[in-house]
Amino acid sequence: MGEKGSSLELGLGLSLSLGCGGNNSSNNNNNNNNHNQPSFKMNLMHKPSPQLVQNHNQKTPWNEMFQYPAERNQDTRSFLRGIDVNRLPASSTVDYNCEDENGVSSPNSTISSSISGKRSEREANNGDENDAERASCSRGSDDEDGGGGDTSRKKLRLSKEQSMLLEETFKEHNTLNPKQKQALAKQLNLSPRQVEVWFQNRRARTKLKQTEVDCEYLKRCCENLTEENRRLQKEVQELRALKLSPQLYMHMNPPTTLTMCPSCERVNVSSSSSSSMVAPTGPTRHPQGPNVQRPIPINPWATLPIHHRPLDAPASRS
DNA sequence: ACCACACCGCCGTTTACGTCA
């Protein structure tokens, strides 16, 4: 599918891309744990959130990262009610993991063409056979569902056991191949379509949660950069004020000065109480003054060429 | 190379259910 990520332009010239890499190209199966992972194109001075770091490694059990209160509540509710509307089959040990990990079943395989694919399923759902399947599978409800003729879709919550097993499976793979889907559906006494829908909705919830986390992180980045920007502007003002009053300037402790060694192109943080802080005219050999007052936090442009840095413009000024 | 088809995942939306005031 197309890249449908969200991008964010921060006011400080940052361009952040939250592309949720929905590349379902050729990795329809278990490789797509990388799906929906934001690709940050930014180099900030702050550590990325642990979640982001973790996601790139993607051994991450998503459900451990995000515990949904709503889901827990639902499970709790369902559990407390003690109503299991979907009685698990007696023989519920189906090895839905037995397929090879690359497990792309042939598109023309019987299973694939009969049980997967929402079009065929949806069309087939109109048929009598699948009505029966849905009636029996989706709800083995204790209250009578009436005759089969009810066209309104019944939506009852999944039982705690069903949700748990689905979650467990989702931890292992956030997508299912047809065989896995079929086996899981059988195990849960649900229709494959229901399993498919559950996984789809679950992926959507995961993505939504991740987006919220990312937004929170970006908000913090923005706040930090704003603060940094404010601080630097204040420093610029101080420098300008000092330049306008040379007498005062001579007797004051100067603010920190950034200089770059022309030979090694390293940025040094230095300050001095004498006029030596004036931009060096010659090649200064690592002017690491003895009285460095305060370190400047590494900032995004510290490694830029010196003429690109905003504080190095005064050469053109009078 | 192009087309048609099947399949799949994602997205936005609808619908039914459960909870709470």
Next chain:
DNA sequence: GGTGACGTAAACGGCGGTGTG
């Protein structure tokens, strides 16, 4: 106890991407 608002999970339809014949 009945009811409406609200949140949320389940389900749907559509769209785009990919693979295959």
